[in-house]
Amino acid sequence: MKRSFVTLSVLVLLAALAATWGGREWSLSHVRYFTGRQDLGWVSCYNCHLVTLEDQPWAKPRPKHDSPAGLAVSPDGARLYVALDDRDQLAVVDVASRQIVQRVRVSGNPYGLALDPTGKRLFITCKGGDRVAVLDTKSLKEAESIEVGLMPAGVAFCETKSGPRLVVANSGSDDISILSLSPFKEIARPAAGREPYAVAAARGGELAMVACRLAAAVGLDAPPSSEVTVVNPGLGRVVSRESLDSAHLSEGVAWVPSRSWALTPLVKVRNLVPITQVAKGWVMSSGLAVSDLGGALIQMPLDEVNDYFADPSAIAVDAAGRRAYVASGGGDTVSVIDLERLAAWLAKAGEREKEEAIDDLTLSSEYVLARLPTARNPRQLALSPDGKTFFIAERLQDSVLAVNTETLQPLGRIALGDGGLSDPIRRGERVFTQAAHTFQRQFSCRSCHPDGHVDGLAYDFDGDGVGDNLLDNRTLQGVAGTMPFKWNGKNPSLEIQCGPRFARVLMRTDPIPPADLQDLTTFLQSQPPARTVHRSQQGKLTESQEKGREVFFATHQPNGTPIPRDRQCATCHRPPLFTNRLPSDIGTKGRYDTTNHFDTPHLLGIAASAPYLHDGRAKTLEELWTVYQTNDLHGVSSYMNKHQLNDLIEYLKTL
């Protein structure tokens, strides 16, 4: 009995071993056959199978929060309107009591607000709905709606000689909708810089300034620059395009009538300099562009030698032009700038001094009057018409802070929600936007990943050799389920990617504590892929996109020649995430790269993630195959004519 038991056990064990060994062998041959790659070892089934979009954390319902976005104060100062994009609501607040008197439903993620001078109409950009809604402020009913470009963010009302206009920054389609109000229609759609974000009227409405967040893709060694697009809203024409050299992430713009200044907060980035340190603004610092809209533009620093005020967002200027207020979303501060002192410095500074001002961290003490602490993530500002109060939207606190402009003391807080701390995604977003995790609070995760997306720049991390392995930043939107991370795929999880290694390489502080790290990764996983298709086009493929889909999934060239499996797009970019999460050699090793195998990126939202390849050398999707293709290693493209390449690109733009 015992013997048979032993024999049986041995046989079972041997069978199990055989099955395991056999299973492994089968698995290896299965993977090698279907990928065409003989270099692969054992690969988890989940790399290619059983993945669905519905299973991703970002596809699941999540708690909504009363995060304030745009603010607008009624002309009589009695009412404050607050856009609550996460809730699809507009909150109407009684300023005196600091209580919400009504919540109005506005579909499509209401984000930016602008009032007409009478206060009768409130114009609301709906970032998720790709539209502008007009609300009658008396009845609080939506009176009109018009389709604009993709993801409209900032909006401004301009009174022009040709009639009233609305200027809308379409952050997702890189253009500006200029609308006439009677009739309510779009009269022009000029191209802006990359990701136009904030709008302000200038010269009494004769001009409108649009600050654009991102820099255009420029290639490996060129310094980036972003744009402030100046338009004539009356005519719908572009008047000038101001270049902010080596600066980006502008989320606000303001006009100072008494000085004819355009002020744009910015982040001065030093992405071409190897990140050997963070101190002394080596990665980035915040600043303010001062422009006369006539060609003279000076960048002035806002940070200090030993402290930084990361992620400058909105700016507000008082009517007299004495003071500007700049919110620091990562530093939980509003900086108060004395414009008279700033003007005095500019008047006596020489040309060289002005040119180098942005790099002089000792300068801001000349004109920064005060740094007001706020609750988490101040993003938008509004001044009361009488100039006595200013309001700060504390986005991740679900509140708006009211401050007395004379004493600079808080008057009270308008509670829109409970702060959302029971939600790990909200807690994680707070970690994400918290500059305190980096040395001297210089930057936060958001500083390179605005809205969890990407700044489109390549950096030189020094940990692997100064000057080696230049890395294009990548989007974190849609990153769930696409492990491993790092350009060589060496970090198996977000926890490891954002853990001690990151503290060593970039943050230069202690690693994020475990509980915060957990919340951070929960937040990252909840970020859906970037949306690149206009609401009106979603759900349907055009003829070209359909043809492109066929090119993408092709197993044979049109002439019947088989495409080797390892070069079929869908092998490495396997749906639904469009990555098989394995490193590949696509012939793109650069002179200063220490590896030729790069982690396969996911393609969801790829159209919004320029530039491309591991070091960002390809400025557009076309260039992946027209310039940087080597021997058909990045998919077989040599047979394609321009029609087919265009179709493929059109398809990729739908992902």
Add this chain to the structure above:
Amino acid sequence: MAPDGRSVLFVGKEKPDSAWQIYQASLDGTAPQRLTSMSGGAMSPDFVSNGDLVFVSPVPAVGGDGSFPKAASVFAQSRQGPPHRLTFNAHDATDLTVLGDGRILFATAFGSTTAAVASAQALFTVNNDGTEFTLYAGRHDRALRIRRPREFGNRLGYVASSADAPSREAWAETVRSARPFSNEERLFAFAKTECASVSDGGGGTYLASLKHGSTLAIYRVATNATALGPALFDDPAWHDIEAVLATPRPQPVGHISAMSPAKPFGTILCLDANRTSFLAADGSVPKAETIRVTGLAADGSAKWLGNVPVHADGSFMAEVPADLPLGFEALDARGQVLRATPPVVWVRAGENRACLGCHEPHGRSPRNHRPLAVRAPLMRLVGPDAKLAQTGSSR
């Protein structure tokens, strides 16, 4: 005071002829515990974020100025382990404090050969692993001895005395952390009396040790005070040198080290050797062709390590021995020295250290550009030590 406000560190000696060591005393009255056993003594203690003790050792001899490698340096010591050296300063490091951003701030001499007084000090910082040795505050035209630096919100205060006559009366002054290289503000000028220390008294006040009669007493002085009130504490039998508030304070920020301890080299990258505050008589900057790098030897001499070519944009990069004060001479095409800094800066093992220029203007950020030096093969400077050269970089 420890960040939790429950124990205090102090420097003391058990017997008159013992070396000064660091003790920790709990405020509940239990006996103080000796933390250090440094042969030359230890002084100026503080805690870094991970709870390690940092201090200066040895205690510099009065009137003497120790030099590398025996100069008083900053050490760190965890509860369990032995002390390890963080700094490799060419001259004595004297007083230290740990800043809120996690750096260790300490006073040491500029070491400038051109300074009026060789022992003139400035305030420098390092990370808690001894990397990124950087000037925090101090000017060549003010030859000072600096004691007891302390952080006060957005200011940094310390006690200063004249470097060429340190026994003369000392005074307290502060600089703004926003622009520490200028606009020093004197404290307690109305008191017209010697100061031995100043620390944060809470609620907009300072705790200062000021001369009262023939001894030092502790005063609490409001930041906007115009007159000195009565002393807070004065025991006429003793000099009451220093007082600290027994309250919790925020833990300094940490810094996970990027060192590679096994690697005996670090890297120096200079973005533009022609960016300098050393100008020719006509205000121009003579162009450097080569940088001659030296290391401070034990006998105080500068040992030649190697020459690095300067690229067209002024940049240069080289691997250099770690934990050794390094000096730099900028040479023109004929090999003439255009400008020089004595050996004061070190890099730690595996540290990549970059500068804007050669004795660059203070408080500046770099221009956004990719220096040519990072594209060239990396040289290793070892001087005549061929053995070390064999394990050079493979780049």
Add this chain to the structure above:
Amino acid sequence: MKTTLASLIAMLLVTPPAMFALDAVGDVPFPIVERFENFGKESGIPANKVHCVTKTSDGRLWIGTWDGLCVREPNGQFRRYGPEHGLSHKMVLAIVEDPRTGDLWLGTMRGLSRFSAGKLTAFTQTSSGLPNNVVYGVALVGDTVWAATAAGTGAFNTKAGEWKIYDHNNTVMHEPWCYTVTGAGDLVYIGVWGGGIIEHDPKRGTFKEYRDPDKDFHFDLVPDDGPINDITSWLAWEDGILWQTTYFGFSRYAKGQWQTWVETRSPLPSNFTQFVWPHKRAAWVGSDRGVSVTDGKFWVNYLVGDKGEGLVEIHRPGATQPEKRTMSTALANQFVLGIYVDDTEAWFATSKGLSRGVFAKTKTAVAAAK
């Protein structure tokens, strides 16, 4: 009395040429150029060869030259933009304005460029969906920028960011070498080099081909039966009339009817026509032998004589001989590549400089002076 006599004499001295001019040209239904002002390198034009000329809606004059894009400043000097400013290539072949935004779209030898408020953005065949870098002609139709290139016509929808390519693979085009494209109300016309004219209806997505029925390069065997020739060098459309220039004659198409002209059987000075600009139903045609203006009945030719003198010929319908005159000035060069005409003046881009055509005064204006 004396004053009156002096005035009369002065008037008699001044008026006759004008009156003569008036009598001579009053019947021609389009403006006559009475003199040319020529511009070259001395005005800051970087190269002699000027490919195209246009005025934007803000009144500024723009030219595309062999070495850059230029705009005429108020002081008369030309300011240049070249590749160093972001222009895709120094040779600018076509300029078109988007009247809604003021942006200029430029066809160059190496890509399409957009000039907007001083900033140049390049679209090339490698960086975008442009079919080919050699962009001969550009047209703006609504939100779409059309680019006629050496390998098909590209259509870039600026709102959607989408490129479409039309060539011999997906249309009835005989070959992909497109020299010109023009909007025509609801339609788009593409001139194909060796492929005649393609009529495209963007709404329906249809393409229709118009070819020379004679199939003969050199002779217009049957006049008015279709496009004069398949080698279309330019197309322009205005007020319901499509004008076609070819290297072997000139055509007009309106209301389903064709009219063709060759030099042997019409006042057309040369079959080698390379550009046409219609203005108020009269076509201003550039050729290798000067400029010819016609409404189909009247012809006025501006030629350059052997000695470089300016010659004008006025061909009236029914007249056996043209009225010929020598002008005080001549076109900068008879090889005319581009033309712009509005109500006040005409501009000519030639192989050796830029010419401004100053119109003779009208009947009404002279009468008022009298």
